[in-house]
Amino acid sequence: MxxxxxxxxxxxxxxxxxxxxxxxTEDHTVHFRQIQRGTSDRVRNLRVNERTGEEVAFGDIVKGFETAEGEYVVVEPEELDQIxxxxxxxxxxxxxxxxxxxxxxxxxxxxxxxxxxxxxxxxxxxxxxxxxxxxxxxxxxxxxxxxxxxxxxxxxxxxxxxxxxxxxxxVRDPHHEIGNLPDGDTAVSDRELTMAEQLIEMLAVDWNPDDYHDTFEQKVHELIAAKQSGADYAAPEAAPRPSNVIDLMDILSRSLESAGRPAGAAGAAEAGEAGEPGAEAPARGGRTAGKGAAGRKAPATGSSGGRSAGKGAGKSAGTSAAKSAGKGAGKTAPAAEDLSQLTKAELYRRAGELDIPHRSTMTRDQLQAALEETAARAGDGPAAKPRRHLRAAS
Incomplete structure (x- = not known):
């Protein structure tokens, strides 16, 4: 105890x-002793009079508050104890x-x-x-x-x-301490903000402090062990370079893909911004909304990232994550399959396609249960049934 x-x-x-x-709390920092290079001799810090160069005994040291250069108000230790x-x-x-x-x-x-x-x-x-x-x-x-x-x-x-x-x-005022803070006029487009929010939600995790460790301390111990045994030690990878603001949209798109979002979803957003007929930038949550009754696009993304688009009647064939076509079309449940093999990012993407509420606060198991419940309500039955194509509601 x-x-x-x-x-x-x-x-x-x-x-x-x-x-x-x-x-x-306790400190696990690796502590080193100071020694002279080429020897095993300890180096100690001494209290030295900077004018004479002579060592000063601890009992002869008092505290001084500098009022001007070279001028001090001397305060004895017992005077501090009194107040x-x-x-x-x-x-x-x-x-x-x-x-x-x-x-x-x-x-x-x-x-x-x-x-x-x-x-x-x-x-x-x-x-x-x-x-x-x-x-x-x-x-x-x-x-x-x-x-x-x-x-x-x-x-x-x-x-x-x-x-x-x-x-x-x-507590310091950051506006006084930092000279290059962006001002309130810094422009961020709605599309950039939407993609950044999607990336944040796709990378959302449940807080578990045991998942995080002091990697620097671990690397120090590895370095010491390697030098002690005479083995080579591989230096860690270099730090990432700052993002190029000009290529911000491309970086966001690639970040979403690496987090589990299919490349097709980002491609649809780019087409919408370029003014492609019937296309629109994705709404929050990763869904794509079509314009008008004709020319609607309904991206249905499978695990391989392929896309299929239906026009007019709004039909879409999906493998594991079919989307509804256009505004007002009924949302379809994912095709029946074993969801237990999917990652949390993949489950979250599918939950976004079906507009399942509160998905950003769910754990992986809760996302799976919500998707299976949605599939059951849509008449797909248990997740163990064979896959079959889905027909979007017209």
């Missing part, structure tokens, strides 16, 4: 509970704020809060559940290790956590 780094009283109103503060917050034993919550109102930039470091004994479990649980239900955080000031902290106490995963926060004057 970890040792607490602080113990005291957490209070709100007349309610108080003894708590202990624990570190919530420091000391070892406060209370986290006193003075108000509760809506968590949605607190921008992430204000949060600094996270700590776990635990009850100091089992006899305080009920009060602890009461505050934890109340904060969770209200989606609020208690704001408090408390002192630790000679420093005062603005702190937010909130409920997370069945426990209380304390987040030290930055004060308002510690």
């Amino acid at each position: 970890a040792r607490p780094i602080w113990s005291g009283i957490l209070s709100f109103g007349l309610v108080s509970v003894p708590v202990s503060l624990y570190a919530a 420091s917050p000391g070892r406060s034993k209370t986290i006193e919550i003075t108000g509760f704020v809506d968590l949605d109102q607190v921008k992430p930039i204000f949060f600094d470091k996270t700590y776990y809060l635990g009850p100091k004994g089992k006899e305080y479990g009920k009060v602890y649980t009461l505050l934890q559940k109340a904060l969770e239900q209200a989606n609020r955080a208690g704001i408090a000031m408390f002192s630790m290790r000679g420093k005062e902290y603005l702190t937010a106490v909130r409920a997370e995963n069945g426990i209380l956590t304390a987040h030290t926060m930055h004060f308002a004057d510690e």
